[in-house]
Amino acid sequence: MTTVVDRLAIVGLGLIGSSIARGARTYGLAREIVAIDRDAGVIERVKALGLAEVASSEASAVAGADLVILCVPVGAIGDVAAQIAPHLKPGAVVSDVGSVKAAVVAAVTPHLSEDNPFVPAHPVAGTEYSGPDSGFATLFSNRWCILTPPEGADPAAVERVQGLWQGLGAIVETMTPEHHDLVLAITSHVPHLIAYNIVGTAADLEAVTQSEVIKFSAGGFRDFTRIAASDPTMWRDIFLTNREAVLEMLGRFNEDLSALSRAIRWGDGEALHDLFTRTRAIRRGIVAMGQETAEPDFGRARNAAAPAAKQS
Amino acid sequence: MTTVVDRLAIVGLGLIGSSIARGARTYGLAREIVAIDRDAGVIERVKALGLAEVASSEASAVAGADLVILCVPVGAIGDVAAQIAPHLKPGAVVSDVGSVKAAVVAAVTPHLSEDNPFVPAHPVAGTEYSGPDSGFATLFSNRWCILTPPEGADPAAVERVQGLWQGLGAIVETMTPEHHDLVLAITSHVPHLIAYNIVGTAADLEAVTQSEVIKFSAGGFRDFTRIAASDPTMWRDIFLTNREAVLEMLGRFNEDLSALSRAIRWGDGEALHDLFTRTRAIRRGIVAMGQETAEPDFGRARNAAAPAAKQS
Numbered sequence: 001m002t003t004v005v006d007r008l009a010i011v012g013l014g015l016i017g018s019s020i021a022r023g024a025r026t027y028g029l030a031r032e033i034v035a036i037d038r039d040a041g042v043i044e045r046v047k048a049l050g051l052a053e054v055a056s057s058e059a060s061a062v063a064g065a066d067l068v069i070l071c072v073p074v075g076a077i078g079d080v081a082a083q084i085a086p087h088l089k090p091g092a093v094v095s096d097v098g099s100v101k102a103a104v105v106a107a108v109t110p111h112l113s114e115d116n117p118f119v120p121a122h123p124v125a126g127t128e129y130s131g132p133d134s135g136f137a138t139l140f141s142n143r144w145c146i147l148t149p150p151e152g153a154d155p156a157a158v159e160r161v162q163g164l165w166q167g168l169g170a171i172v173e174t175m176t177p178e179h180h181d182l183v184l185a186i187t188s189h190v191p192h193l194i195a196y197n198i199v200g201t202a203a204d205l206e207a208v209t210q211s212e213v214i215k216f217s218a219g220g221f222r223d224f225t226r227i228a229a230s231d232p233t234m235w236r237d238i239f240l241t242n243r244e245a246v247l248e249m250l251g252r253f254n255e256d257l258s259a260l261s262r263a264i265r266w267g268d269g270e271a272l273h274d275l276f277t278r279t280r281a282i283r284r285g286i287v288a289m290g291q292e293t294a295e296p297d298f299g300r301a302r303n304a305a306a307p308a309a310k311q312s
Numbered sequence: 313m314t315t316v317v318d319r320l321a322i323v324g325l326g327l328i329g330s331s332i333a334r335g336a337r338t339y340g341l342a343r344e345i346v347a348i349d350r351d352a353g354v355i356e357r358v359k360a361l362g363l364a365e366v367a368s369s370e371a372s373a374v375a376g377a378d379l380v381i382l383c384v385p386v387g388a389i390g391d392v393a394a395q396i397a398p399h400l401k402p403g404a405v406v407s408d409v410g411s412v413k414a415a416v417v418a419a420v421t422p423h424l425s426e427d428n429p430f431v432p433a434h435p436v437a438g439t440e441y442s443g444p445d446s447g448f449a450t451l452f453s454n455r456w457c458i459l460t461p462p463e464g465a466d467p468a469a470v471e472r473v474q475g476l477w478q479g480l481g482a483i484v485e486t487m488t489p490e491h492h493d494l495v496l497a498i499t500s501h502v503p504h505l506i507a508y509n510i511v512g513t514a515a516d517l518e519a520v521t522q523s524e525v526i527k528f529s530a531g532g533f534r535d536f537t538r539i540a541a542s543d544p545t546m547w548r549d550i551f552l553t554n555r556e557a558v559l560e561m562l563g564r565f566n567e568d569l570s571a572l573s574r575a576i577r578w579g580d581g582e583a584l585h586d587l588f589t590r591t592r593a594i595r596r597g598i599v600a601m602g603q604e605t606a607e608p609d610f611g612r613a614r615n616a617a618a619p620a621a622k623q624s
Contacts, residue, residue, distance in 0.1 A: 075581075099531070124531045127608035128595075134608065144527050173527070183520050186513070188531025193572065194506055195532070199591040201498070201561075201568045208495050214597045215456050215485070219411070219436045219500025220507070220539050222604045225595035227532050232588035239576045239584055249513075250573055254566075256513045260505065261562055264551045269387075272551055276544035279511040283440075283537035285526045292534045296439035296446065298610035 004163040007032040009065035011058060011080060013046050014231070015126060016097045017071030018135030020168065021051045026137040029167040036061035037132075045132040059087040067160055069121075070096040070108070075237035078107030090115040093157045097123055099184060099234070101148045101177035103241035109150075117157035120148045122180065123170055124188070130231040141169035142290055148177040185245035189238055190253055192227050193246065196235070199228040316475040319344040321377035323370065323392060325358050326543070327438060328409045329383030330447030332480065333363045338449040341479040348373035349444075357444040371399040379472055381433075382408040382420070387549035390419030402427040405469045409435055411496060411546070413460045413489035415553035421462075429469035432460045434492065435482055436500070442543040453481035454602055460489040497557035501550055502565055504539050505558065508547070511540040 008030035010017045017035070024030045035052035037043050047054055055061030062068045062084045072080050077096060088094070094116055098104040101120050112118055125143035127134065145165040149158045162172045175183075202213045202221065213221065239246055263271040286292040293299055320342035322329045329347070336342045347364035349355050359366055367373030374380045374396045384392050389408060400406070406428055410416040413432050424430055437455035439446065457477040461470045474484045487495075514525045514533065525533065551558055575583040598604040605611055 124528045126531075129608050143530050146528070183524050183528055184531055186517060186520055187525055187528040187533040191510060191532035191536055193576075194510065194569065195535075196588055196591050197569045197572050198503060198506065198565055199594050200572075200587050201565045203590065203594055204568075205498060205564070208498055210594070210597070212495050213499055214594070214601050214603065216436045216458070216495055216499040217598050217603050218455055219438075219496055220503035221499040222595075222598050223507075223535055223539060224503055225591070225598055225604070226610065227535060228588075228591040229595040230588075232585050232592075235588050236581050236584040240579055240581055243576055243579075246576060247573065250569075252517070253510055253513045254569075256516075257506065257509045257562075257566075260509050260512075261559065264505075264555055264558060267552055267555075269548050269552055272548040273544050275512050276508055276540075276542075276547050278515065279508050279537070279540040280544075282511050282515055282522070282526070283534075283541040285522070286529050286534050286537055289526050291526065291530050292537070293612050296441050298538065298612055300605050300610055 002028075003031055004029045004167055005066040005160060006030070007034065007065045008164075009034045009036070009055075009062045009068040010052065010071060011036050011061065011068065011084065012071035013037045013042050013051065013132045014071060015130050015134045015139075016123065017069070018046070018049075018051055018132040019137065019139040020069060020071065020097075021046075022135055022137040023140060023168040024164070025052075027167050029164055030067075034061050034065065042132055049132060051132065058083050062087050062092070064089055065092055067164065068092060068094050070094065073234045073237045074098040074100050074104055074107075074241050075233075077104055078111070081108040081111040085111045085113070085116070088112075088116045092116050093160050094118045095121045095161045097121060099188065099238050100242040101146075101180040105148070105150070105177050117154050118150070119153060119157050119161040120177065121161055121165065122146045122148075122184070123165065124184075125170075126230075128226050128229040130234075138169065140165065143170055145170035145172050146180050147172060147174045148180050149174065181242050181245045182249075185242060185249040189242055189246045190249045192230060192235060193239065193250065194253070195224040195228040198224050314340075315343055316341045316479050317378040317472060318342070319346065319377045320476075321346045321348070321367075321374045321380040322364065322383060323348055323373065323380065323396065324383035325349045325354050325363065325444045326383060327442050327446045327451075328435065329381070330358070330361075330363055330444040331449065331451040332381060332383065332409075333358075334447055334449040335452065335480040336476070337364075339479050341476055342379075346373050346377065354444055361444060363444065370395050374399050374404070376401055377404055379476065380404060380406050382406070385546045385549045386410040386412050386416055386419075386553050387545075389416055390423070393420040393423040397423045397425070397428070400424075400428045404428050405472050406430045407433050407473045409433060411500065411550050412554040413458075413492040417460070417462070417489050429466050430462070431465060431469050431473040432489065433473055433477065434458045434460075434496070435477065436496075437482075438542075440538050440541040442546075450481065452477065455482055457482035457484050458492050459484060459486045460492050461486065493554050493557045494561075497554060497561040501554055501558045502561045504542060504547060505551065505562065506565070507536040507540040510536050
């Protein structure tokens with residue numbers, strides 16, 4: 001790998017920010033990596049883990065940086081952009097990792113001068129864990145990273161951001177912020193919403209105890225709890241800032257669910273069987289494209305212990 | 313392990329039936345294991361894999377068996393029970409593995425004589441793969457198996473079924489068929505329904521291509537495709553035979569989803585954050601009870617390859 005930037009500043013060292021720091025160091029993508037976070041506890045962990053040089057302020061973190069990546073919840077990003085903007089050197093490129101793009105562009109762009117191009121990015125990768133301890137260098141390996149540069153963006157600025165993500169192992173694709181928000185609404189935001197929702201529904205039942213929900217979760221429910229364990233602040237901000245696309249996709253989901261519910265009520269086995277057959281093909285496509293393991297049960301089954309007779 | 317039954321007959325050698333055959337042999341639970349399946353292709357695989365002695369008919373499979381386990385889709389189970397009933401020896405216990413219990417009891421019981429107690433069972437375990445090649449001996453290890461014996465059932469018959477499941481590594485719990493169907497509606501059936509549904513919704517969009525859905529599925533969507541790849545016939549039958557409980561739980565899910573949707577529309581960030589915080593606790597309970605891995609991303613992330621720069 002060749003160095004992509006001289007001085008890389010990472011603002012926010014959660015799962016994504018800390019994974020960028022680890023990856024940039026592991027793959028030699030930056031000569032210097034500087035980190036800043038508003039949470040003193042996070043800063044302590046960054047120091048203890050030795051993830052990056054820790055700056056004393058947002059201003060000093062971004063001073064002299066060639067590339068500044070904002071890795072904060074999208075609800076906080078406008079404020080952070082306003083704080084750092086006066087301290088950017090001319091030509092410094094600003095990017096982010098937000099899961100929503102149109103709202104981020106609207107929040108960040110007004111604070112930046114023409115000397116500091118904003119090249120928004122969204123690496124479609126993550127785990128259900130949060131914070132600097134949970135990151136790892138290979139998080140972005142073979143995952144897509146979507147760039148949404150404005151029309152007429154400086155090609156060199158786009159290339160700098162693209163180079164970083166490719167160096168981290170990601171596959172880069174470019175689209176408009178609006179299209180990004182629609183695509184992610186169905187591939188990420190609505191899935192999280194319905195996962196959060198069913199876990200909440202199960203927790204609130206009276207006829208079924210929480211202990212029963214937990215015990216018998218291997219029937220399918222437990223799969224949903226993984227994404228319903230994602231960071232609450234990050235996800236609150238996503239739903240508040242991608243409202244229209246989420247509600248539109250949720251509307252489609254609801255229409256289809258009503259039809260499915262009707263098929264169950266009227267005993268239309270053929271309609272059910274047809275859908276259940278069709279949906280298998282999509283997973284095969286995801287596995288074929290290297291975005292999912294073909295191992296049964298995500299590979300969990302492979303870890304099953306040898307049985308020992310147990311009494312309930 | 314001690315032998316639980318002398319002659320065990322397994323009718324239907326899919327994922328579950330073939331896993332019972334493998335486990336019963338591995339852990340020495342039966343002196344003799346006999347298999348029968350209506351699908352000639354399955355029979356060929358059972359022979360090739362050497363999973364069990366293959367009978368030439370359902371009648372000869374169950375003749376002389378002490379325990380007969382019906383591992384067929386719940387929609388076919390009444391018919392299978394009618395076929396085997398005349399050939400059962402007095403005292404032979406009949407059981408099943410169906411994901412629905414009240415409908416199975418209603419379908420099977422009328423065909424059996426008083427000499428052949430029916431002790432319904434449901435091992436809450438599985439993968440998204442089907443067929444005799446996909447089974448494995450440890451599938452039931454540390455998973456719950458629910459028994460729903462009728463009131464006044466012969467304790468020795470219940471013990472025989474319980475002994476088999478404990479020998480396979482499962483933890484046995486007993487409840488009524490009706491309660492089982494309600495519990496599984498929320499922990500398994502509705503999760504499958506909404507997973508099938510969202511995969512269908514995503515496949516049918518015009519604004520987002522199928523290729524985009526596949527590429528960007530790591531944002532959460534791909535998790536749902538696993539259970540939406542489950543066996544279509546099995547799942548059609550589950551929804552048709554557990555209709556009331558599924559529609560009731562789906563009603564609760566929909567109410568909650570409407571409230572969540574309203575919170576998004578009106579920008580009620582506090583309501584969103586509250587729910588998203590609550591749902592984390594449920595996953596911790598599932599992990600603590602050994603029903604889920606604590607590894608990030610189900611352990612998938614651990615398998616990430618080292619990055620190589622790629623072009624889209």
